[in-house]
Amino acid sequence: MAKTLLSQSITDLQGPAQVPSGPSTPDESPNAAPLLLQYWGAALRRKWLILAIMLLALAVGVAVTLLATPQYEAIAQIEISRDERNPTKIEGIEGDTAMQDAEFYETQYSLLKSRSLAERVARQLNLASNPDFYAAHGFDPPAAGADARSRVRSAGTLLLANVEIIPISRSRLVNVRYTSANPELSARIANAWVENFIQATADRRYASTVGARQFLEGRLADLGVRLEEAERKAAEFASNKGIVPLSRGSNSDGMTQTQQTLAGAQLEALSNELARATADRIAAEARTGNTINSSVVENSTVAQLRQQRAEAAADYAALMQKFEPGYPAARALQNKLDTLDKAIAAEESRVNRARSTGFAEAARREAALRSQVATLSGRLSQENRDEIQYNIYQRDADTTRQLYDSLLQSYKEIGVAGIAANNISIVDRADVPTSPSSPVLLVNLLIALFFGALAAFFVVVVLEQIDESLREPSDVQRLLQHPLLGAIPMSTEEEPVEQLDDPKSELSEAYLSVHTSLAFATDHGVPRSIMVTSSRPNEGKSITSYALASVLARTGKKVLLVDGDMRSPSIQELDRSVNKRGLSNALAGDADWKTHIRPNRTERFAILTAGPTPPSAAELLSGARFATVLDEALQDFDHVVIDAPPLLGFADSPMIARAAEATVFVVEAAGVPVRGLQSALARLKAAHATVVGVVLTKLSLDRFGYGYGYGYGYGYGYGRRDAGDGSDERAAA
Incomplete structure (x- = not known):
């Protein structure tokens, strides 16, 4: 059952035999294997070449490792901070945002690899x-006549070629690694590199402030002269115009403002006094116009007298209830009342006179103050107009003073900031390495293995591109424009004929698929006469002929297998018989040629061997005798299978193809180039042969992604002869 399914799978891969309507392209081939499987198949085909390239690469890696000079690497580590360590707390001329830029660390790494730093190290260590x-680097020192500058530049170039800056991710740490063949020299250079980097950074900062200080010095001198002149103009103008500022302040912009002058203060005081005088005059005027003077009512003396009179009036009214007005006590109280009335009247008169005098005085005071306020207001108006120009002079002086103070502060700061700022520190100094860091055999072998694999890949790709042979079943339709009848796998068995004797063998199942495809070749099924040929020897045409005869015989048909290769016959070797008389005798005119037909060793089908080798096989085939023999054979047999000679170099097969109903073209996988196959098919076409399809033999299916690992090995030993028995036996494998 497994073998049947296997045969059916191969048949499904091939598809039914069809005559192609035209040439196809790779994109039109539905049976093409996936690209990765094609690469895998190519690798399997070239495995020994790939192995040789890999071994050569490994050998080169070992040789390089053994011949290389040991190298020692020393590593010094520094910390680079975005924020400068500034103990003076004085900012430099660059703002905080400059140190926060994303390009900061990239800039630092580039400075660590700068030529100026390398030459600085070379000068300090006198490396030139x-x-x-x-x-230590395998170079000769510069010539003695070279100038000092070129020697230092040469040493700097060599330093840059051997130093490596390695930032540590997610940190502010940076490793400076130097490699040479001298361990002490590597440590010295690594330490000198970080020290000079820190010093060079400080030098650049200080140098950057020199120009700024020179600029500020010139600006400060100019601004000092301008400030003095502006202040003098403001003071002279205030003196000439009589502007006496009593108090000054600053606005939101820091500009000086005169809050109050002497004239303004005097006017404010007089205005307050005038307001009070006016209020006093109005109050006095109100008191003068009242009938009932509130001053009188509010006078304590008048109030006391009125109290005494009220008490006396009460006592008098009490006596009048008992006595007559002439009663002495009543008369005494009446006199007291009269006296009190006179005193009250005198006091009220005095108060009224005082009220009139106060109103006049208040009016005179108000008039005097109003006159002074009017005079001072005129003076203040003129002062306000003059103060506009005074403020212009004052603003000019303030602006110049602010600019002067700002530049003076910057001048003081940059001198300290350029020296005190430091954002780089050494974390670990480089120690003298005790063991070489390279070469490392394992690393070199891995590198050699990688490049060997890469070289092998390119070599295989190039060889596959220039290889024009058929490598997989899908190439048949695409390149030869003929249908694929079957794909015959490669076998490891030495005797493939024994596998053909077993109907359940893989080889029998594979040829059964060829029989199935041939059943669709004509409208009446399998062609009655079939010629099997190939482009060259050793492609498996003889075993294919033998297998087709065997498969047809198992279907119940009478089959005759004719060995048409009279130059190098091989059917007798496959059948393990002798080749004494056969086709050559029949073509030579032997009327009893059918007596030379004998059953094969399994007695399933009949065999007509090639017979003795004629002087000229082409002459025997060129006449009409072969067609007559074929017709006579078809009278007794259902099918005749003819094992014809190869096409290239011989004229036999085209002659046989004219008489046969169908031609089966056998092609060895990864064998003859496509151009040779196309040339052979062109010869068949010129002979008007009916090529029903192609059988692809010796196919290693596991190399093309089909998953079948069986096959067989066979060959075509063309031109070999066994002289032991005098028969024409040829090696067929």
Whole structure:
């Protein structure tokens, strides 16, 4: 059952045999294997070449490792902070935002790899004149006649080629690694590199303030002269106009404002006094116009007298209830009342006279104050007009003073900030390495393995591109424009004929699929006469002929297998028989040629061997005798299978193809180039042969992604002869 399913799978891959309507392209081939499987198949085909390239690469890696000079690397670590360590708390000329830029650290890394830093290290360590430095890198020192500048530049270039800046991710730490063949020299250079980087950073900061200080000094001198002149103009104008400021203040812009002058203060005081005088005059006028003077009512003396009179009047009224008015006590009280009335009248008269005098005095005072206020208001109006120009002079002086103070403060700060600022520190100094860091055998082998694999890949790709042979079943329709009848797998068995004898073998199942495809070749099923040929020897045409005869015989048909290759016959070897008389005798005119037909060793079908080798096989086939023999054979057999010679180099097969009903073209997978196959098919077309399809043999299906690992090995030993028995036996595998 498994073998049947396998055969059916191969048949499904091939599809029914069809005559192509025209050439197809790779994109039109539905049976093409996936690209990765094609690459896998190519790798399997070239596995020994790939292995050789990989081994060569590994050998090169080992040789490089053994011959390389040991290298020692020393690592110094520094910390670079965005915020400067500034113990003076004085800001530099750059703002805080400049240190927050995303480009800050990239700038620092570039400065660590700058040529100026390398030459600075070279000068400090005197590397330009140190032969050990050049020897540690495998170079000769510069010529003695070279100038000092070129020697330092050469040493700096060599330093840059061997230093590596390695930022540590997610931190402010940076490793400076230097590699050379001298461990002490590597440590010295790594430490000198970070020290000079810190010093160079400080030098750049200080140098950046020199120009600023020179500029500020010139500006401060100019502004000092302008400030003095502006203040003098303001003072002279105030003196000439009589402007006496009593108090000054500053607005939101820091400009000086005169809040009050002497004239303004005097006017304010007189205005207050005038307001009070006016109020006093109005109060006095109100008191003068009242009938009942409130001053009188409110006078304590008058109130006391009125109280005494009221008491006396009460006592008098009490006596009048008992006595007559002439009663002495009553007369005494009456006299007291008269006296009190006179005193009250005198006091009220005095108060009224005082009220009239106060009103006149208040009116005179109000008039005097109003006159002074009017005079001072005129003076203040003129002062306000003069103060506009005074404020212009004052604002000019204030603006100049602010600019002067700001520049003076900056001048004081940058001198300190350029020296005190520091944002770089050494975390770890480089120690002298005790063991070499390179070469590392494992790393070199991995690198060699990688490049070997890469080289093998390119070599395989190039070889596959220039390889024009058929490598998989889908190439048949695409490149040869003929249908695929079957794909015959490669076998490891030495005797494929024994597998053909077993109907359940993989090889039998594969050829059964070819029989199935041939059933669709004509309207009446499998062609009655079938010629099997190939482009060259050793492609498997003989085993294919033998297998087709065997498969047809198992279907109950009478089959004759004819060995048409009279130059190099091989059917007798496949059938393990002798080749004494056969087709050559029939073509030579032997009327009893049918007596040379004999059953094969399994007695399933009949065999007509090639017979003795004729002087010229082409001459025997060129006449009409072969067609006659074929017709006579078809009278006794249902099918005749002819094992024809190869096409290239011989004229036999085209002659046989003219007489046969159908031609089966056998192609070895990854064998003959496509151009050779197309040339062979063109010869068949010129002979008007009916090519019903192609059988692809010796196919390693596991290389093309089909998953089948079986096959067989066979060959075509063209031109070989076994002289032991005098028969024409050829090696067929």
